[in-house]
Amino acid sequence: xxxxxxxxxxxxxxxxxxxxxxxxxxxxxxxxxxxxxxxxxxxxxxxxxxxxxxxxxxxxxxxxxxxxxxxxxxxxxxxxxxxxxxxxxxxxxxxxxxxxxxxxxxxxxxxxxxxxxxxxxxxxxxxxxxxxxxxxxxxxxxxxxxxxxxxxxxxxxxxxxxxxxxxxxxxxxxxxxxxxxxxxxxxxxxxxxxxxxxxxxxxxxxxxxxxxxxxxxxxxxxxxxxxxxxxxxxxxxxxxxxx
Numbered sequence: 001x002x003x004x005x006x007x008x009x010x011x012x013x014x015x016x017x018x019x020x021x022x023x024x025x026x027x028x029x030x031x032x033x034x035x036x037x038x039x040x041x042x043x044x045x046x047x048x049x050x051x052x053x054x055x056x057x058x059x060x061x062x063x064x065x066x067x068x069x070x071x072x073x074x075x076x077x078x079x080x081x082x083x084x085x086x087x088x089x090x091x092x093x094x095x096x097x098x099x100x101x102x103x104x105x106x107x108x109x110x111x112x113x114x115x116x117x118x119x120x121x122x123x124x125x126x127x128x129x130x131x132x133x134x135x136x137x138x139x140x141x142x143x144x145x146x147x148x149x150x151x152x153x154x155x156x157x158x159x160x161x162x163x164x165x166x167x168x169x170x171x172x173x174x175x176x177x178x179x180x181x182x183x184x185x186x187x188x189x190x191x192x193x194x195x196x197x198x199x200x201x202x203x204x205x206x207x208x209x210x211x212x213x214x215x216x217x218x219x220x221x222x223x224x225x226x227x228x229x230x231x232x233x234x235x236x237x238x239x240x241x242x243x
Contacts, residue, residue, distance in 0.1 A: 056124050064121065071097050072114045073123060080125045080146045084238055087205055090131070090140040104140065111142060124148075134209050171195045174203055181207050181214075184224035190242070194231055197240055206230040 055062075055077045062070060075097060079086045094107045101107045108131060115129045127147035134141055174195035179188065194203065210227045213219055219226070235242045 061121070061123075065117070066114075068097075068099075068110065068114050069117055069121075072118060076118075076123075076125055076144060079144070080150065082150050083199055083201065084146045084150060085202075085234075086144045086146070087132075087141050087201070088144075090142050093142050115144075134212060139212070170200075174200065177207060178203065178227065181210050182222075182224040182227050184222065187224055187228070190228070193242055197242065198231060198235060199238075202231065202234040202238075206234065 055074070057073065062073065065073060076086075090104065090107060093111075094101070099107050099110050101110055111129070115126060118126055125146055125148075126144060128145040130143050130145075132141050132143055133139065171192060172195075175188065175192050178191040178194065179185065182191070184191075206227050209230050210223050213226050214223055232242060
């Protein structure tokens with residue numbers, strides 16, 4: 001069954017996700033020559049929406065991990081499809097990954113053990129991790145660093161025109177979200193560049209930190225300056241030039 005699924009998936013990739021393909025060789029699994037497989041609508045729609053998770057490890061590696069390590073491997077495989085650096089609120093991450101420890105130091109120790117074990121076992125996506133404080137100097141974040149660059153989705157079957165239209169809509173929405181918090185129309189062109197080049201999660205992380213500074217009442221500069229400072233730091237980490 002494992003070989004069957006692997007062969008089906010490879011054939012599906014070869015057809016650009018169209019969903020129907022001929023069986024490759026006579027006699028494979030006892031099927032007749034020219035036999036066809038039609039994938040389910042659920043699988044086909046998952047490929048269209050890029051919601052099908054593929055992983056860079058086999059079942060032997062997966063089952064060699066502890067249950068905690070398995071959850072980390074799946075979580076990181078998902079976020080690293082599109083991100084080089086992934087930041088997450090430490091408490092929120094602990095709840096999602098089902099870390100039962102209550103104290104922060106115990107949560108961090110659980111994360112260290114899981115990440116160190118993944119790296120030691122040769123998990124190819126995770127190169128490093130660290131803990132940082134957000135702008136309020138109180139909220140702690142876990143930061144995961146990807147090894148290599150995210151892979152471009154091979155199953156996007158939307159037309160180029162539709163993709164560009166959707167992309168521009170996303171840029172406009174992100175720009176409006178930045179302007180809503182920064183209240184700095186003079187920097188709109190810069191914010192549009194940020195919306196175009198930076199990952200959504202970095203933008204919303206910077207917006208969140210600007211809100212924390214605003215709510216604390218300790219705004220030494222303008223909110224726009226705070227946002228720019230944070231987003232430029234994120235861009236530097238990713239090797240993205242905004243200015």
